[in-house]
Amino acid sequence: MNLTVTDVVLTPVLVADPPLLNTQGVHQPYTPRLVVEVVTADGTTGVGETYGDTKYLELARPFAEKLKGRRVSELNALSALADEVAVDASRVSGQVDVGGLRGVQTADKLRLSVVSAFEVACLDALGKALGLPVHALLGGKVRDAVEYSAYLFYKWARHPEGVPAEQDDWGAALDPAGIVEQARRFTERYGFTSFKLKGGVFPPDEEVAAVRALAAAFPGHPLRLDPNGAWSVATSLEVAAEVGGLLEYLEDPALGTPAMAEVAAGTEVPLATNMCVTTFAEIEEAFRRDAVQVVLSDHHYWGGLRATQHLAALCAAFGVGVSMHSNTHLGISLTAMTHVASTVPNLHHACDTHYPWQSEDVLTARVPITGGRVAVPDGPGLGVELDRERLAFLHRRWLDDDGRLRDRDDAAALRVVDPKWVTPAVPRW
Ligand SMILES: O=C([O-])C(=O)C[C@H](O)[C@@H](O)C(=O)[O-]
Ligand SMILES: [Mg+2]
Structure with a gap:
């Protein structure tokens, strides 16, 4: 069994999202997600998923390169590997995330969100190789x-x-x-x-x-x-x-x-x-x-x-x-x-x-x-199978986008109907 990662495939997609309202605004009609695939020397593929906004892609790309040559069983090494990836300071100026309502953005939070998809993909591949479910x-x-x-x-x-x-x-x-x-x-x-x-x-x-x-x-x-x-x-x-x-x-x-x-x-x-x-x-x-x-x-x-x-x-x-x-x-x-x-x-x-x-x-x-x-699935790995055609279709949508939807922004989506709308200051009430 050769668990060495030989390839990593990153596929950003845009997925349909209904007009759901929250305190910042409304969901855009399509939202970005990133599908991560790790491939081992044996040809086993593991999949993971995380946020697909540009700031996550910027980290996922160099991280994917670093993962090549490591084994999918080296889960404890992932955080240290992520720490080697530089985060652009403009991404973490202490502001609350514009579209995720996830508190103040920090470099660590961005890295952890990227690591999460790779960890899941590694576990999926490891489980498939060993014939064991992720749980x-x-x-x-x-x-x-x-x-x-x-x-x-x-x-x-x-x-x-x-x-x-x-x-x-x-x-x-x-x-x-x-x-x-x-x-x-x-x-x-x-x-x-x-x-x-x-x-x-x-x-x-x-x-x-x-x-x-x-x-x-x-x-x-x-x-x-x-x-x-x-x-x-x-x-x-x-x-x-x-x-x-x-x-x-x-x-x-x-x-x-x-x-x-x-x-x-x-x-x-x-x-x-x-x-x-x-x-x-x-x-x-x-x-x-x-x-x-x-x-x-x-x-x-x-x-x-x-x-x-x-x-x-x-x-x-x-x-x-x-x-x-x-x-x-x-x-x-x-x-x-x-x-x-x-x-x-x-x-x-x-x-x-x-x-x-x-x-x-x-x-x-x-x-x-x-x-x-x-x-709870009991088959090997996560127990899911990618639909390659659907993945390609949703990726095509991301490729075709002019950049407006690649970064979630609920306030921008609300401005379409209320041009004066800005993310409300808190406390709002
Ligand atoms: O529990 C939460 O705070 C959320 O789920 C935050 C989300 O961003 C949700 O409010 C959303 O997507 O509008
Ligand atoms: Mg909440």
Whole structure:
């Protein structure tokens, strides 16, 4: 068996995305993702997926060169290899990511997001070579299926007039009735039993009304609300007082650890985050100040599947809960998430996934979600197969783009209908 990496293929794609609203703006009609393939001397191919914006491609290309000649089993060497890749200072001027709502951008965060795709691809190749599923390489699954939650968004019925886009069949959701209707469709189509509402879009009282409407329509079902840090501490506490009793957790009501700590001190509602704790360096302060009670892991943020396990172990040690965050992603990442989630004993919340919003994929078969769950694959590697024609089609779309869609920018997408729109300053309410 020769596990040496002889080739790495990077394929940026543009994938259809519905007009989903968040506090920064609206999703563009197509979003960039990067498909990573590592090929070993034996001809085994492993696949991974991550963000496809230019700043990630700039790092993925030199990293791919460095990986050649290493073995797919050298997973512990990946971070050090990534550290050798220089990050352009203009990419990390301390600003919040323009289109990802993932907190302040740093060189380490960019590198870790790139490493994550390569780690998954190496694990996939290693698993195929050894005849073992990825979860077995991670120490083995402790559950046969992973539960996901329905990710509810305020949305327009269609992208703005004149903007080339694929039409989705979810309709508009701009008020409590629309959100409840969307939740019903999620349950009918996928069997989800827990719901997360992406907030920070409308004034808090409208989003409180949507939460109440969901609670009335789905009594006893776990609900979460996530305004992506759009509220002040005072507003966060008001919302917590009004609907906290209906929520499994309140996610990133206010931006940053100090504000989250203040909110946490004033409410019994557990606070979750995928914004103030997204690297190991951010854990100490947040845990010491009891700012967050649930950390949303995300292998794209933390540097891979094994880093996700390390995070979960730390959370267990400090009595902090674990859930899982999602941005727009394809079936490769959903499957990778499912493998790692199956190995984490202390994962007691349904994971987030954007996958139902993606009508397009690069796999030969869509990943089935039934009863709100994804079955953990037991075949070798991840257990997915690339559809070469679809991959080429979505890559062609990326090649044909004039550059406007290659970098996600939710504020730019909203400016199409509101030319004065700029990313709102926080706290917005
Ligand atoms: O949980 C979260 O904060 C997210 O999923 C952030 C994402 O960027 C989501 O809000 C989106 O894609 O609009
Ligand atoms: Mg969030």
